[in-house]
Amino acid sequence: xxxxxxxxxxxxxxxxxxxxxxxxxxxxxxxxxxxxxxxxxxxxxxxxxxxxxxxxxxxxxxxxxxxxxxxxxxxxxxxxxxxxxxxxxxxxxxxxxxxxxxxxxxxxxxxxxxxxxxxxxxxxxxxxxxxxxxxxxxxxxxxxxxxxxxxxxxxxxxxxxxxxxxxxxxxxxxxxxxxxxxxxxxxxxxxxxxxxxxxxxxxxxxxxxxxxxxxxxxxxxxxxxxxxxxxxxxxxxxxxxxxxxxxxxxxxxxxxxxxxxxxxxxxxxxxxxxxxxxxxxxxxxxxxxxx
DNA sequence: CACCATGTTCCTTG
DNA sequence: CCAAGGAACATGGT
Numbered sequence: 001x002x003x004x005x006x007x008x009x010x011x012x013x014x015x016x017x018x019x020x021x022x023x024x025x026x027x028x029x030x031x032x033x034x035x036x037x038x039x040x041x042x043x044x045x046x047x048x049x050x051x052x053x054x055x056x057x058x059x060x061x062x063x064x065x066x067x068x069x070x071x072x073x074x075x076x077x078x079x080x081x082x083x084x085x086x087x088x089x090x091x092x093x094x095x096x097x098x099x100x101x102x103x104x105x106x107x108x109x110x111x112x113x114x115x116x117x118x119x120x121x122x123x124x125x126x127x128x129x130x131x132x133x134x135x136x137x138x139x140x141x142x143x144x145x146x147x148x149x150x151x152x153x154x155x156x157x158x159x160x161x162x163x164x165x166x167x168x169x170x171x172x173x174x175x176x177x178x179x180x181x182x183x184x185x186x187x188x189x190x191x192x193x194x195x196x197x198x199x200x201x202x203x204x205x206x207x208x209x210x211x212x213x214x215x216x217x218x219x220x221x222x223x224x225x226x227x228x229x230x231x232x233x234x235x236x237x238x239x240x241x242x243x244x245x246x247x248x249x250x251x252x253x254x255x256x257x258x259x260x261x262x263x264x265x266x267x268x269x270x271x272x273x274x275x276x277x278x279x280x281x282x283x284x285x286x287x288x289x290x291x
Numbered sequence: 292c293a294c295c296a297t298g299t300t301c302c303t304t305g
Numbered sequence: 306c307c308a309a310g311g312a313a314c315a316t317g318g319t
Contacts (some may be wrong), residue, residue, distance in 0.1 A: 002297050002298065003297055003298095006297075032314080032315090059297095059298080090298080090299085091297085091298085092297090092298055092299080092314095093296065093297055093298055093299095094296085094297080094298095094315090094316080094317085109315095109316080125315095125316095126315080126316050126317065127296090127298095127314080127315050127316050127317080128314075128315055128316080129298060129299075129314065129315075129316095130298080138299090161307095161308090162308080163308070163309085167309095170298090172298090172299085179297055179298070180296095180297060180298080181297055182297090257297095277309080277310080278310070278311065278312090279296095279298095280295085280296090
């Protein structure tokens with residue numbers, strides 16, 4: 001469930017469930033899951049730690065723990081100041097995180113489990129493209145959140161690049177949090193062609209695009225935190241948030257993504273799918289003409 | 292078997 | 306140094 005809105009909703013869901021909880025034991029069931037941190041080192045570092053705060057940056061989750069004793073300095077956890085240990089989480093394409101009752105069976109691809117006493121925290125990932133790690137270096141490469149970007153700074157960041165704007169939006173060092181789905185959605189909302197070169201956008205167009213990105217992300221968060229929660233309630237005593245997408249608290253919100261051949265919701269023209277940077281882009285050839 | 296998938300990183304080629 | 310393209314990672318759905 002991995003674009004910024006899904007991560008934000010997940011963070012809001014998990015925060016009250018995890019805050020103040022102490023990790024009794026930790027189990028890494030896949031070598032890859034904590035890369036580049038070795039699994040045993042990861043387990044050792046988090047056992048006994050109490051979660052202070054859970055925050056989000058781009059598509060990453062930051063689990064901030066109170067360190068137990070001295071001895072954490074050698075974990076190479078750059079962010080850990082005095083008394084703090086931070087675990088960085090990323091869901092990749094197929095990761096999920098949830099708090100479960102202890103008698104619930106673990107999913108087949110459970111990658112990391114924290115024993116919290118009367119509950120388990122589970123990170124599971126079918127494709128193992130995500131991770132939970134002590135390596136915080138990815139944070140240094142992230143561009144601003146959409147909400148922190150001024151139109152002027154965004155325009156400046158696009159200058160000097162002839163790359164297609166759609167591909168640029170996926171660059172986390174330019175702007176953090178936009179993924180393949182919402183890149184198409186934002187360009188549709190801004191009525192801009194995904195094939196426009198980044199430096200071809202006028203200041204007015206880049207301003208429109210930045211606003212569209214913010215709107216698309218905010219709408220998704222708003223939708224996910226209302227309909228999504230309702231959809232999921234009842235599962236495991238309401239402890240789950242993300243399950244399998246349920247009945248459409250997600251896809252039905254999308255206006256162009258995955259709608260190839262279907263009529264544009266604005267003008268009726270057939271939506272097209274093209275490949276850019278080896279990934280699918282969906283757009284309306286009429287509403288999103290290059291200008 | 293073929294192709295596709297919400298992400299990131301690394302490699303090659305130009 | 307940059308851009309573009311592709312592969313890799315690993316599993317599952319259609």
